[in-house]
Amino acid sequence: MTTYHVWIDTADDGQPAAQGDISADVVALDWRLGMARAYENISAPASARVTVRNWGGAHSPERGTLERGQFLRITSTDGATSRTHFSGFIERVEPTAGEGGERLAHIIAHGADAGLRAQSVSLPPLLDVTADAVIAAVLAACRWRLYPSAPYCLIDVDGRSTIDASTVYGEDGIERDLQGGISRFAYVGDTWRDGVPAWSAISEAVNSERGRFFIDRDGRAVFHNRHHTMTEPTVSATLTDDMHDLRYVYGDAISNEVTVNVRPRRVGLPDDIVWTLASPQRIPAGRVQTLRAIYHRADGQPTGALDVAHPLPYTHYSATQTAHPASADRTIALEITMQASAANATLRIRNTGTSDVYLQELTLRGTPLQSGDPVALILSDAVGIALYGLRPSRVDLPQVSSVEEAERIGLYELNRRKQPRGRVVAVTLWTASHPAALDIVLFDRVRIEEAQTGHAAEYLVIGEAHTVQRGGTRHHIEWTLEPADDDVYFVVDRADIGGDRLILPF
CATH class of the missing domain: 3.55.50 (Phage tail protein beta-alpha-beta fold)
Incomplete structure (x- = not known):
């Protein structure tokens, strides 16, 4: 029998200890990891909800030792294998009120991605x-x-x-x-x-x-990286008509016209102005003021910048005793330090004198990195549009500046989704009949075979959601699935030359 454990690091020392094990009080567990939908590139927030008995108030933070930010881990063991299911930090605690009520507490934890x-x-x-x-x-x-x-x-x-x-x-x-x-x-x-x-x-x-x-x-x-899923061919589990539930759809993920958006860059001349102070600023005596300078061109349009020079007195900035620019020079009273990024600079301006001064001028110079006009590449499958109707999609590549590479990425997206096909969106299991499912982790490969739909294909587990109840005797798992791409593209040693598979465009 599989038993479940919830440990909270109340000592904040990273060492599992008996005082942090709240397993005996657990009523129910829910947690989720991974992507919310197929073809997403970045996961949904990792989260867990632990429901515990709170009869004596030990899990009420103002009476016990629970605190926001404490580390929480959910594990299980069947006597032969121990496994971790979730690791995160307590976001909040929701105890139910009333000594005559149900006296429960809900401990909500988030993954590291919350930060x-x-x-x-x-x-x-x-x-x-x-x-x-x-x-x-x-x-x-x-x-x-x-x-x-x-x-x-x-x-x-x-x-x-x-x-x-x-x-x-x-x-x-x-x-x-x-x-x-x-x-x-x-x-x-x-x-x-x-x-x-x-x-x-x-x-x-x-x-x-x-x-x-x-x-x-x-x-x-x-x-x-984008090749990972096509180079990990091992099937970790096969399900053949023995799922608790399965959501299947045909033709929903088709895309036969892909628009790829890129923004080329152009490097300007060195030692050009990338930011100027708009108006004089008073710097109080003995104080430090912090400014965020967002780079812009002379016409006010935003720009990036390379090799931004550290501001020097008189060369890049000047200061006076009063707001009037013709008043006594006080530039020497200011010390400026700068932390430059690609799009802005953080300036710490310190007045070392005993009286207020006015920063009259401040200029940052570097090499502008200018974004060109956006370029949209449109790649279409004319036959697919004629047979199935237009099904457009868009791919934004904010860090790609090469039109050639953008075209290859667009071809990749078009080829893997231009034909309608059936796919399993999600599958649900009970661990009582599928105990090995506890060991399936994100991006493991599984094979699904279902007679009623006539569907059989390999999938990647891109999301996992769990609910545990009744002391661990009922564990429900839902896998979010995505079709494996290696049935579209040619992979060395796994497909015959001369078949209908395509050469990967990148």
Whole structure:
């Protein structure tokens, strides 16, 4: 029999302990990982909901030890195999009120991707890079919940300000498994104006690569390049007319005209003006003011920039004693430091003097990286349109500047979806009859055979949703599925030469 365990790291030390095991109080478990629909490149938010008995109030945060941000893990074991199903952090706790009521508490946890959706990033110019390098740079630029935090010194936190007994600086970050990308992007980050959500920055890279990004069961950030699913042929499970439920549809995912949008870039001349201060600014004595300079051309149009020079007194900026530009010069009182990204610069302006000064002029100079007019490539299957009607789709490639590569990506999308076919959208199982399903993880391959529809094909498990009830005796799994692409394209050692399969265009 499979037993389930829920552990909450109330000590925040990363070491499983009996006091954090709340399994005995668990009434129900629900969790979800992976993509919401077929052909999506980036996963939906990972989440879990743990319902527990709260008779004594131990799971009410104001009475017990539960706290937002604590690490939560769901595992199971059947005596022979132990497996992790979900790893994340408590987002909130919802205890029911009333001592005479049902006295339950709902513990809501989110995956590490919640941190990516909550913050904005700007990056230095990334030149000639692959998607995995972009993702790594975005992850490094994010501010993460420090876990475990117990070994580290936290100033002004009771019991944690022990510099002589603790590690002063922790390594903030997220575990990752990033496969090398195929496409190379000439310029990245130059269109992110005032910064973009970290999740959007990653999404741009993943969509432009046509790869996949998701949070796995261990809470790691995982990236697969676009060839991954076609080079992993092992079928992990076969289901033949023994599913609890199956959702099948024919012809819904067809696309016989693909519009691919790209934005070419052009590099300007070096030492050009990429930003100027619009009006004088008062800098109070002894204070530091922070400005975000969003690069723009002389005509006001946005631009990216390379090699932005650090501002120097009199060369790039000047200051006076009063707001009048002809008043006494006070430039020497200002110290300016700059952190430049590809689309903007953060300027810290410090007044070292004993009286207020007015920053009259400030200019940033560098090499403009200008976005050209958008280019839309349209690729069509004329025969398919004549037979099945027009079914258009759009692919945005924000980090691809090569029209040639954009065309190859468009052909890939057109070829794999131009013909109508039947597909299984999702399948549901009970683990009582399919215990091996517990070991199927995201992007494992399964084969589905169903007699009533006459359908038989291989699929990728791109999403998994679980519900556990009745002390673990009822475990319901729903897999979100996507057709495996290797039935469209020729793969060496797995298809005969001369068949109807296509050569991969990239």
